[in-house]
Amino acid sequence: MQLDFSAREVTVKLVYYGPALSGKTTNLVSLHERAGDEARGRLMTLETKNDRTLFFDLLPLTFKSETGDVRLRIKLFTVPGQPVHAATRKLVLQGADGVALIADSRLTETENNAASFVDLRDNLKANGNDISRMPPVIQFNKRDLPDIRSDGELEQMATRGRELVYLGVAKDGVGVLETFIGLLQLTWLTLDKVHDLGRKLRVSGDALLASAAMQLGATESVETILGQRLGGQLAPVVTDALPTSSARGATSGGRS
Amino acid sequence: MSRFQSQSGEGAPDRESGTELGATPLLEEVLQIGQVRELAASLRKLSGLSVLVRSSSGATLLDSSDDGSLDQAVPADASESIVERPSGTSFLVTPIMYDHDVIGRIAVGPVAGDGDAAASSAPRLGVEQARAHLDHFRLSLDLILHSAQRAHFASTMHLAAIEESYSELLLKNTALEAAHTRLKEIDHLKTSFLATVSHELRTPLTSIIGYSEMLSEGMVGPLTGEQLEYVQTIRNKGDELLRLILSLLDLSKLESGTLQMRPLAIPIEAVLEDAVSTLAPAAAKKGVRLRYVSGAGAEPLRADPDRLRQVFVNLTENAVKFTPKGGEVTLQAREVDALAPAEPGVILLAPVRRELEVRVADTGIGIPPHERARIFDPFYQVDQSSTREHSGAGLGLAIVKRIVLAHQGRIRIESNEPHGSVFIVTLPIVGAPASARPRPPDP
Numbered sequence: 001m002q003l004d005f006s007a008r009e010v011t012v013k014l015v016y017y018g019p020a021l022s023g024k025t026t027n028l029v030s031l032h033e034r035a036g037d038e039a040r041g042r043l044m045t046l047e048t049k050n051d052r053t054l055f056f057d058l059l060p061l062t063f064k065s066e067t068g069d070v071r072l073r074i075k076l077f078t079v080p081g082q083p084v085h086a087a088t089r090k091l092v093l094q095g096a097d098g099v100a101l102i103a104d105s106r107l108t109e110t111e112n113n114a115a116s117f118v119d120l121r122d123n124l125k126a127n128g129n130d131i132s133r134m135p136p137v138i139q140f141n142k143r144d145l146p147d148i149r150s151d152g153e154l155e156q157m158a159t160r161g162r163e164l165v166y167l168g169v170a171k172d173g174v175g176v177l178e179t180f181i182g183l184l185q186l187t188w189l190t191l192d193k194v195h196d197l198g199r200k201l202r203v204s205g206d207a208l209l210a211s212a213a214m215q216l217g218a219t220e221s222v223e224t225i226l227g228q229r230l231g232g233q234l235a236p237v238v239t240d241a242l243p244t245s246s247a248r249g250a251t252s253g254g255r256s
Numbered sequence: 257m258s259r260f261q262s263q264s265g266e267g268a269p270d271r272e273s274g275t276e277l278g279a280t281p282l283l284e285e286v287l288q289i290g291q292v293r294e295l296a297a298s299l300r301k302l303s304g305l306s307v308l309v310r311s312s313s314g315a316t317l318l319d320s321s322d323d324g325s326l327d328q329a330v331p332a333d334a335s336e337s338i339v340e341r342p343s344g345t346s347f348l349v350t351p352i353m354y355d356h357d358v359i360g361r362i363a364v365g366p367v368a369g370d371g372d373a374a375a376s377s378a379p380r381l382g383v384e385q386a387r388a389h390l391d392h393f394r395l396s397l398d399l400i401l402h403s404a405q406r407a408h409f410a411s412t413m414h415l416a417a418i419e420e421s422y423s424e425l426l427l428k429n430t431a432l433e434a435a436h437t438r439l440k441e442i443d444h445l446k447t448s449f450l451a452t453v454s455h456e457l458r459t460p461l462t463s464i465i466g467y468s469e470m471l472s473e474g475m476v477g478p479l480t481g482e483q484l485e486y487v488q489t490i491r492n493k494g495d496e497l498l499r500l501i502l503s504l505l506d507l508s509k510l511e512s513g514t515l516q517m518r519p520l521a522i523p524i525e526a527v528l529e530d531a532v533s534t535l536a537p538a539a540a541k542k543g544v545r546l547r548y549v550s551g552a553g554a555e556p557l558r559a560d561p562d563r564l565r566q567v568f569v570n571l572t573e574n575a576v577k578f579t580p581k582g583g584e585v586t587l588q589a590r591e592v593d594a595l596a597p598a599e600p601g602v603i604l605l606a607p608v609r610r611e612l613e614v615r616v617a618d619t620g621i622g623i624p625p626h627e628r629a630r631i632f633d634p635f636y637q638v639d640q641s642s643t644r645e646h647s648g649a650g651l652g653l654a655i656v657k658r659i660v661l662a663h664q665g666r667i668r669i670e671s672n673e674p675h676g677s678v679f680i681v682t683l684p685i686v687g688a689p690a691s692a693r694p695r696p697p698d699p
Contacts, residue, residue: 042291103604114608117601131600138603154603161602 001097001191008201011073012191013095014183017120018102019112020081023141026170027102028059028078031180031216034173039063039215055080056092063212070203072212074184081116090123098187099124100179101136102170105148133237137164137183144169158231165230177216178228185209185226186234193236283311283352283360286404287397289318295396296320299364303381303389308363309352309397317360330363338383339363348383348390354401362397364390447514454505458498465494503651507634510658517563517662521556524589524612531568532587535576543581546572551590555685557612563659570652571616571679578620579676589614591685611682619676628669632657 002011016024032043041060061074077096079089093099101120103113121131140154151167158165164182168175188205192198198205210222218225226234287309296307296318306321308330319327330339330347339347347365351358368380381389468491470476472484479487509515525548532548539546557564568587575585594609595602623631627638634654660667665683672678 044288101604110607113604114601117604121601135600149607157603157606160606161600162598163601163603165603 001195003195003197003200005200007071008069009071009073010191010197010201011075012097012184012187013075013077014098014100014187015093015096016076016078016100016102017089017093017116017136018079018081019104019109019116022081022102022104022109022113022116023168023170024078024081024102025057027100027139027141027168027176027179028057028076030170030173030176031061031076032059034177034217035061036215036217039212055085055088063208063215065203065208066211070201070208072208081112086119089119090126093120093123094127096134097191098183099134099136100139100183102139102141102168102179105140105142105167106145107147107149110149135161135163135186135232135237137166137179137186137232139166139168139170139175139179141168141170141175143167143174144172155230158229161231162233164232164234166228167230175228177213177218178225180216181209181213181218181222181225182229182234184212185222186237189234189236190238193238281354281359282313283309283354284313284315284317286354286401287317288400288404291400292318292397293320295393295400299389299393303385305364305367305381305386305389307393308347309360310363311360312358326363326365329365339365346383348386350390350394352394352397352401362390362394364393443512443514447509447512450505450508454501457501461494461498461501465491465498468494500651503655506655507651507658510655510662513662515563515662517560519558519560521558522561522564523556524614525550527561527564527568528587528589528614530565531572534569535572538573539576539585542576542579544576544579545584546576547584548587551588555591555610555612557683557685559663559683564663567656567659567681568614568616570656571681574652575616575618575620575677575679579618580620583619583676585619586617587614588617592682594682594684610685612685614681614683615678616681617672617676617678619672622671622675623669623677625671631669632667 001013003009004011016027018024028043032040039061041062044058046056046058057078059074059076061076063072063074064070065072077092079085079092099120101113101117103109103116117136120136124131124134140149142148154165154167164186166175166179166182168179170176185205188197188209192205197203206222213222213225289309292309296309297320299305299307300320306326307318308316308321308326309318310316310330310332314332316327321327326347329341329345330349337349339349341347345366346368347363348367349361349363352360352362364386366380367383367386468487471479472487472491506515528548532546536546572585572587579585590613592611592613593606594611595606599605623638630636631638632653635650636654637650657667660681660683663683665681667679667681670678670680
């Protein structure tokens with residue numbers, strides 16, 4: 001997170017994690033299509049061909065508050081899911097403020113989903129963070145395919161964990177906005193709790209989220225969008241020890 | 257550091273190392289063609305001119321004419337500024353420069369040639385105007401290339417830095433590997449020392465046991481009652497010593513991680529039934545009820561059958577040993593979900609993290625909570641007095657724990673209310689992929 005008081009601007013880094021071919025980039029493309037001209041930046045794919053391949057997508061989004069004087073800039077990254085890109089995943093995850101895990105609903109992918117979660121947990125730890133301080137928002141994508149984990153099972157399991165869980169068909173844009181808004185809300189609540197953003201910028205988080213949803217073409221209310229989740233707790237994640245990256249970000253006001 | 261030296265100006269750029277400093281990259285590597293497409297579309301709207309962008313590699317990166325006609329019309333090697341076609345249409349061509357190297361060409365058209373104005377009904381720009389548009393387009397492209405060049409340079413530096421630290425790491429790795437090899441040699445020496453010692457201990461012991469057996473069986477003549485009693489004591493103590501040596505050997509192999517495990521897919525029922533039938537005579541003799549309660553059909557485990565049998569025979573033997581007459585020892589297995597209720601990622605992890613829990617419960621003297629951690633230490637006995645009731649070297653549970661750990665399992669002790677203990681062994685189920693199995697409904 002970067003806070004620029006003079007420009008009244010917050011920059012938040014969000015990462016879409018998940019196993020290979022689960023639909024992370026499809027989510028980004030769908031968001032890019034939804035976003036109005038004012039909000040969306042250029043969707044960039046970076047791929048360096050070297051012995052240490054760096055490979056990721058970046059979608060910058062900028063949301064203005066209703067009055068237009070506060071800007072919420074989102075740097076939305078995807079990581080490559082293939083095991084070979086471990087270095088990229090770790091690098092991209094550095095300094096992330098929130099993570100969504102895009103899982104493939106098919107039964108055959110159950111183990112890859114779990115492996116990706118474990119990889120996320122390990123990489124957060126390696127970056128000095130902790131999964132308990134950054135619970136991922138989970139999207140079960142590809143709900144239109146056969147042989148998937150059942151709605152009933154997911155609903156039941158979703159009530160057990162604290163992660164927000166959404167269902168999606170990203171290629172048709174289903175669940176994409178819900179997942180993003182859920183992640184944005186959770187991240188804002190946490191950053192606001194830790195850094196008191198709302199008071200410092202004199203802006204209401206709810207209003208900012210509502211205007212972000214509007215700029216992404218939402219026709220329903222934020223309440224309705226947030227209500228689409230299967231389970232999980234939509235409350236700030238605050239533990240005794242602050243994530244070091246955010247603590248560092250807080251003192252770096254002025255950078256943009 | 258030869259790779260930092262500029263290669264441009266010395267003949268053909270090295271295409272193999274396109275990302276290295278000084279080398280001229282291909283146009284398609286540095287240009288984000290999406291941006292150029294937007295630029296070409298806006299030029300089309302403004303002036304009606306189509307644009308062709310072609311890399312020096314020969315690849316056509318962009319042709320904004322509707323039907324690809326520009327690509328066909330402009331020859332691959334076109335370098336002069338005006339290309340005139342026999343049909344009368346003309347195209348303007350200009351090179352794209354990168355660090356003084358030509359890395360591609362831009363062509364725009366069609367423009368009105370000398371004999372063209374009458375031939376075509378569509379209004380076309382004259383050469384002068386088209387030239388101005390082409391220059392503007394090239395300037396815009398130059399700006400895009402400039403920022404691409406900067407990014408390219410930055411990432412090349414970044415990668416070079418990574419390569420540097422990578423080679424440093426390689427050096428350190430080599431040193432570490434050498435140290436590791438040396439440690440492995442020392443470890444190997446230790447293991448062969450142990451094997452030798454145990455062999456040297458066992459050989460004379462086998463003779464002691466063998467000869468006392470022959471004596472007690474009267475092979476060299478009858479023994480008096482007292483003689484027989486002494487010889488049988490020698491034999492029993494010899495057997496005891498042999499078991500102790502074998503246990504010590506097992507323990508040292510488990511500690512050093514050199515004990516060979518041969519994992520197979522085995523049903524836990526078979527292992528537990530085997531343990532129960534092995535100890536049934538001892539339990540019956542003592543008046544202890546021993547039974548295996550068959551649970552819901554659990555998945556096969558991947559484990560070493562002999563070692564797993566050793567674990568449960570040992571636990572059952574202990575349970576029988578410490579349970580008084582009239583008591584009961586029960587073995588029970590069930591599949592459990594390995595996650596704590598609040599563990600992160602439960603929705604993703606639960607289907608693949610299932611475990612088998614085996615409970616060996618007795619109604620014996622029990623183990624005080626403060627002893628429970630130490631009971632797995634080698635040679636540790638809860639009753640340390642010299643006159644203790646129960647025999648044994650205190651190696652059994654130490655071996656059990658290490659075998660369980662070697663199977664990525666856990667072991668813990670709980671109280672069996674109102675009296676007695678439960679040894680709970682948890683082993684991961686890592687057999688068939690979880691995804692291939694239907695998930696049983698949660699209770």
